[in-house]
Amino acid sequence: MTGEHFMKGDEALVEGSIAAGCRFYAGYPITPSSEIAERMAWRMPLVGGDYIQIEDEMGSLAAVIGASCAGAKAMTATSGPGFSLMMEHIGLAIMLEAPCVVVDIQRGGPSTGLPTLMSQGDMMQARWGSHGDYEMVAYAPGTVQEMFDFAIKAFNTAERFRVPVLVMGDQIVGQMTARLVIPSEEEIEVSYRPLPDVPPEEYSPADVSRLVPPMVLPGEGYGLHMTALTHDEFGYPETSASRQESLVPRLIRKIKENEQDIVEYEERLLDDAEVGLVVYGSMKGPGWEAVQAARKEGIKAGILRLITPWPFPREPVERLSERVAAILVAEVNMGQMVHSVREYARCPVHHLGHPGGRIFHPDEILRALRKVIT
Amino acid sequence: MVKLSLPQEEYVVGGHVGCLGCGAVLAMRYLLKGLGPRTILSIPACCWAVLTGSYPRAYLNVPFVNTAFESTGASIAGIRAALDIRGVEDVTVVGFAGDGGTADIGLQALSGMLERGDNAIYVMYDNEAYMNTGTQRSGSTPLGAWTTTTPVGGAGRGKEQPKKDMMGIILAHRVPYAATASVAFPEDLVRKARKAREIAGPTFLHIFSPCPPGWRFSSEKSVEIARLAVDAKVFPLYEVEEGTYRINRNPRKPIPVSDYMSLQERFGHLTKKMMELFQAEVDRNWEMLLRMVEITEEKPLWG
Numbered sequence: 001m002t003g004e005h006f007m008k009g010d011e012a013l014v015e016g017s018i019a020a021g022c023r024f025y026a027g028y029p030i031t032p033s034s035e036i037a038e039r040m041a042w043r044m045p046l047v048g049g050d051y052i053q054i055e056d057e058m059g060s061l062a063a064v065i066g067a068s069c070a071g072a073k074a075m076t077a078t079s080g081p082g083f084s085l086m087m088e089h090i091g092l093a094i095m096l097e098a099p100c101v102v103v104d105i106q107r108g109g110p111s112t113g114l115p116t117l118m119s120q121g122d123m124m125q126a127r128w129g130s131h132g133d134y135e136m137v138a139y140a141p142g143t144v145q146e147m148f149d150f151a152i153k154a155f156n157t158a159e160r161f162r163v164p165v166l167v168m169g170d171q172i173v174g175q176m177t178a179r180l181v182i183p184s185e186e187e188i189e190v191s192y193r194p195l196p197d198v199p200p201e202e203y204s205p206a207d208v209s210r211l212v213p214p215m216v217l218p219g220e221g222y223g224l225h226m227t228a229l230t231h232d233e234f235g236y237p238e239t240s241a242s243r244q245e246s247l248v249p250r251l252i253r254k255i256k257e258n259e260q261d262i263v264e265y266e267e268r269l270l271d272d273a274e275v276g277l278v279v280y281g282s283m284k285g286p287g288w289e290a291v292q293a294a295r296k297e298g299i300k301a302g303i304l305r306l307i308t309p310w311p312f313p314r315e316p317v318e319r320l321s322e323r324v325a326a327i328l329v330a331e332v333n334m335g336q337m338v339h340s341v342r343e344y345a346r347c348p349v350h351h352l353g354h355p356g357g358r359i360f361h362p363d364e365i366l367r368a369l370r371k372v373i374t
Numbered sequence: 375m376v377k378l379s380l381p382q383e384e385y386v387v388g389g390h391v392g393c394l395g396c397g398a399v400l401a402m403r404y405l406l407k408g409l410g411p412r413t414i415l416s417i418p419a420c421c422w423a424v425l426t427g428s429y430p431r432a433y434l435n436v437p438f439v440n441t442a443f444e445s446t447g448a449s450i451a452g453i454r455a456a457l458d459i460r461g462v463e464d465v466t467v468v469g470f471a472g473d474g475g476t477a478d479i480g481l482q483a484l485s486g487m488l489e490r491g492d493n494a495i496y497v498m499y500d501n502e503a504y505m506n507t508g509t510q511r512s513g514s515t516p517l518g519a520w521t522t523t524t525p526v527g528g529a530g531r532g533k534e535q536p537k538k539d540m541m542g543i544i545l546a547h548r549v550p551y552a553a554t555a556s557v558a559f560p561e562d563l564v565r566k567a568r569k570a571r572e573i574a575g576p577t578f579l580h581i582f583s584p585c586p587p588g589w590r591f592s593s594e595k596s597v598e599i600a601r602l603a604v605d606a607k608v609f610p611l612y613e614v615e616e617g618t619y620r621i622n623r624n625p626r627k628p629i630p631v632s633d634y635m636s637l638q639e640r641f642g643h644l645t646k647k648m649m650e651l652f653q654a655e656v657d658r659n660w661e662m663l664l665r666m667v668e669i670t671e672e673k674p675l676w677g
Binding site (some may be wrong): 057 | 525
């Protein structure tokens with residue numbers, strides 16, 4: 001597929017996933033993510049992979065986790081209602097340390113809401129939706145090209161740290177058609193989960209001495225027992241506060257201690273900025289246009305775009321807040337990522353929100369920037 | 375002049391936003407003619423969740439509550455419980471779900487409702503794929519059919535598995551009444567709706583509802599295709615009451631499945647050999663149905 005294409009974002013994501021080594025897809029139809037399932041149904045058999053349409057979204061992620069544990073790079077995709085159904089299995093993937101990718105092509109909610117129209121209303125659910133304590137990694141693509149590129153990032157991060165990784169797209173970036181450049185295979189860096197470097201008799205499936213324990217394929221002589229219960233270093237359940245204290249913090253530290261490595265963001269025109277605009281996902285385009293228009297009016301605006309909303313890029317936000325007089329967070333929800341920005345910013349933080357159904361026009365953001373500056 | 379025995383009252387009035395020739399619209403129209411105005415509908419995600427259109431075009435004259443995709447069976451259990459608590463006895467509670475919402479994601483809630491014996495009618499309107507999201511395969515999609523997730527070309531040859539036997543699954547719960555019905559046979563459908571209404575306990579109607587855009591046929595052929603499905607024994611009309619099977623239409627001159635399939639582009643790619651496989655499956659199912667009728671003629675299997 002190396003070369004130039006004109007493709008939908010959902011389809012570009014499929015190609016990115018295949019380039020990253022994905023060979024198993026399980027899913028359930030839901031607008032506006034169904035194009036991902038449809039293209040996977042077509043492409044998986046052609047690249048030696050497998051596509052299964054499952055009976056619901058709980059099953060989708062369960063099958064993906066199963067495939068991951070049996071050695072395949074695996075993913076699923078959905079939208080709001082299906083994402084809600086997947087929450088229990090997100091926690092399961094965390095606890096089993098089963099690397100996998102979950103794509104949420106967000107639409108207006110709550111409930112069935114606006115099946116065919118965009119929103120960014122699942123951002124907090126992405127972080128906190130499953131029960132218990134855990135860290136989350138999520139990428140927010142803003143263009144068709146990024147649907148391809150971030151799918152690769154998502155797989156690589158999932159494999160490196162043995163975690164579920166989210167791609168938080170939305171109806172606009174999922175269903176827009178644009179230019180896509182697929183690089184040659186040699187140019188694409190691909191990671192695979194850490195494998196054991198010891199013989200089977202010395203192997204432990206949940207070795208707490210390492211932040212990211214090696215993972216084996218079943219049937220290769222290595223003992224394998226993966227449980228969703230709090231477990232000891234052999235992977236067997238142990239119901240005790242002390243075991244919980246060693247396991248759960250390690251699962252969190254896998255991400256926390258590698259935050260510098262994982263967190264990604266983009267800063268533009270921030271050097272002399274007096275007002276900072278924070279956006280993510282599809283808001284990248286309108287946000288950048290608004291900032292350019294503001295500059296033409298003499299408003300010294302700059303933009304911080306969150307590539308990984310999770311883990312939250314707190315240092316760039318802290319830095320930004322020390323530089324500017326005020327921050328404006330523009331997002332297509334009634335106030336979600338703005339809370340995290342407020343948690344770390346040391347300047348006033350304003351919000352431009354919308355419950356979904358459409359993306360902001362750059363003029364609306366510009367008007368909000370003018371208001372913030374006065 | 376042909377005199378129809380259908381009730382004149384309409385509870386599905388003009389203004390729906392269904393496609394031309396939509397079988398699911400006819401299914402609802404005939405169902406409500408049978409059930410009457412004292413009916414409450416619970417409908418999950420499916421074509422029918424949006425078919426009513428926006429006010430003032432809204433065109434259903436009975437109460438309607440939307441439920442989540444996976445939960446129709448549980449939703450109607452709750453509705454019935456509230457009516458019982460309030461002492462309301464003359465209302466029919468209906469879950470009305472598509473084949474995906476019934477045979478796939480909704481199967482657990484449906485099984486729960488049947489096993490508990492909740493007093494409600496569960497209707498599966500069967501257009502044999504996820505049509506509201508653009509024709510992805512469901513458990514009810516027939517063998518060989520093209521859908522967007524059972525592609526034709528590349529490595530794909532259409533759906534590789536036969537259609538899920540929903541009546542079989544329902545009947546494993548030993549329900550008092552379950553029947554198939556078709557939009558091509560409205561009088562039979564209305565009669566079955568009334569029968570289900572009169573029975574206390576869980577009842578099930580499986581209504582065959584052709585979908586012109588999803589099955590890829592010209593919209594004026596919906597009823598014709600539904601009729602051919604019955605006459606080719608692809609979708610036999612039968613009912614099971616207290617463990618006794620009855621066939622409601624035994625085609626005197628059965629037609630080959632190819633007569634039914636050739637009108638639909640979703641089967642356009644099928645080779646002669648695949649058609650034969652399909653015919654064999656249809657024959658096997660029909661044979662099984664005849665045997666069930668024979669077995670239960672003397673003594674019901676339950677009830």
